[in-house]
Amino acid sequence: MIFAAGKIGTLSLPNRLVRSATAERMADADGRPTPQLLSLYQGLASGGVGLIITGHMYVHPSGKASPEMTGIHSDELIPALAELTAAVHCKGGHIVAQLNHGGMQCSPEAVTGTLAPSAIAAPFLRQPAREITVSEINDLIQAFSQAARRAREAGFDGVQIHGAHGYLISQFLSPFSNHRSDEWGGELQARTRFLRAVCQAIREQVGPRYPVLIKLGVRDGIAGGLTAEEGLSVVAELESMGLDAVEVSGGIGGVRNLNVRPNIRAGVDEAYFRPLAHQARKVTRLPILLVGGLRSRRMMEDVLASGDADFVSLSRPLLCEPDLPKRMLLDLQEQSSCISANRCWVDRQGEGIACKCRIGVAHRKARRKGSVSS
Numbered sequence: 001m002i003f004a005a006g007k008i009g010t011l012s013l014p015n016r017l018v019r020s021a022t023a024e025r026m027a028d029a030d031g032r033p034t035p036q037l038l039s040l041y042q043g044l045a046s047g048g049v050g051l052i053i054t055g056h057m058y059v060h061p062s063g064k065a066s067p068e069m070t071g072i073h074s075d076e077l078i079p080a081l082a083e084l085t086a087a088v089h090c091k092g093g094h095i096v097a098q099l100n101h102g103g104m105q106c107s108p109e110a111v112t113g114t115l116a117p118s119a120i121a122a123p124f125l126r127q128p129a130r131e132i133t134v135s136e137i138n139d140l141i142q143a144f145s146q147a148a149r150r151a152r153e154a155g156f157d158g159v160q161i162h163g164a165h166g167y168l169i170s171q172f173l174s175p176f177s178n179h180r181s182d183e184w185g186g187e188l189q190a191r192t193r194f195l196r197a198v199c200q201a202i203r204e205q206v207g208p209r210y211p212v213l214i215k216l217g218v219r220d221g222i223a224g225g226l227t228a229e230e231g232l233s234v235v236a237e238l239e240s241m242g243l244d245a246v247e248v249s250g251g252i253g254g255v256r257n258l259n260v261r262p263n264i265r266a267g268v269d270e271a272y273f274r275p276l277a278h279q280a281r282k283v284t285r286l287p288i289l290l291v292g293g294l295r296s297r298r299m300m301e302d303v304l305a306s307g308d309a310d311f312v313s314l315s316r317p318l319l320c321e322p323d324l325p326k327r328m329l330l331d332l333q334e335q336s337s338c339i340s341a342n343r344c345w346v347d348r349q350g351e352g353i354a355c356k357c358r359i360g361v362a363h364r365k366a367r368r369k370g371s372v373s374s
Ligand SMILES: Cc1cc2nc3c(=O)[nH]c(=O)nc-3n(C[C@H](O)[C@H](O)[C@H](O)COP(=O)(O)O)c2cc1C
Pocket: 020, 021, 022, 023, 024, 054, 055, 056, 098, 162, 164, 165, 215, 249, 259, 260, 261, 291, 292, 293, 294, 313, 314, 315, 316, 317, 344, 345, 346, 353
């Protein structure tokens, strides 16, 4: 089933493998993509993944999470972004832009003084955030919709709203970070208002046929955070918000253990958000993308065959081996060589993400072929 064609709204895809958004940190100070980023996307497209979702892109300067985050906040970036999409399309690939505002999780190197639904300081935040004003809320709703328009103009095949991992949209959804007493906070319906407004504003800009996806944090996994029950109620509403697909995720970025779990072993602790996807399937007719610890072809097939998800998304495995989809198609490889050591994060500002276990991977592959002794 992995290599069966699939559809997300009006977007036809050649297979069910998705590159989940992965912040590459390969843009210049203005948010302009570097040649390094272009070549990373070309490598993914040549490697056979059906859909590439970009690393998160900031829709407004106040939402820049890291100094090298890609921008989509200004019309000036459209030509450079168009070069990216053209590079992917000429390799036969498809690419969707992930739209984000970092809110309270923006690093001090990128933004001085962060915004959140309510003023907040927490051990995993690098700087305290102040409460966003209603006028700023309205500006940011427009910023998301203008970013979606730019994505369409730059040739992206769709957009994905980042509604997970403790960034601004998930901060609004979560009672951990949203203590507002006005119409933007309180009960779940009010905490969902910001997401609803963003979806509506995006649809007004891009029209009814342009693919709009969401990555949703269905549960925060921290004390006082969004529960799975609440997250699933949001999932149930997504179709009426005009969205075309949901990627099921969870956790808070600064607390990486739930979202980007370490040491995943194929066949043992794979697909850690599958139970949430299974529940989500009961409350939505939208296509579901499942991310989180998918490592073996057997597990991917099982997830798809069970109907728990329609697409499987991979982040770290495609950083490790961008050609994994092609190798699986050709029966050259049954599982990812990624050992989820979580060494792909940027250690030094300006270096961009990379799989630092690659040398180990090459060694293991050679050993399997018998050319290297252990
Ligand atoms: C280096 C790195 C950067 C990431 N950046 C993003 C991002 O920009 N947006 C996002 O939604 N998720 C991001 N994630 C999370 C992944 O998309 C994915 O949800 C998570 O890594 C689990 O999938 P995996 O086991 O296939 O890696 C990132 C993960 C890593 C390791």
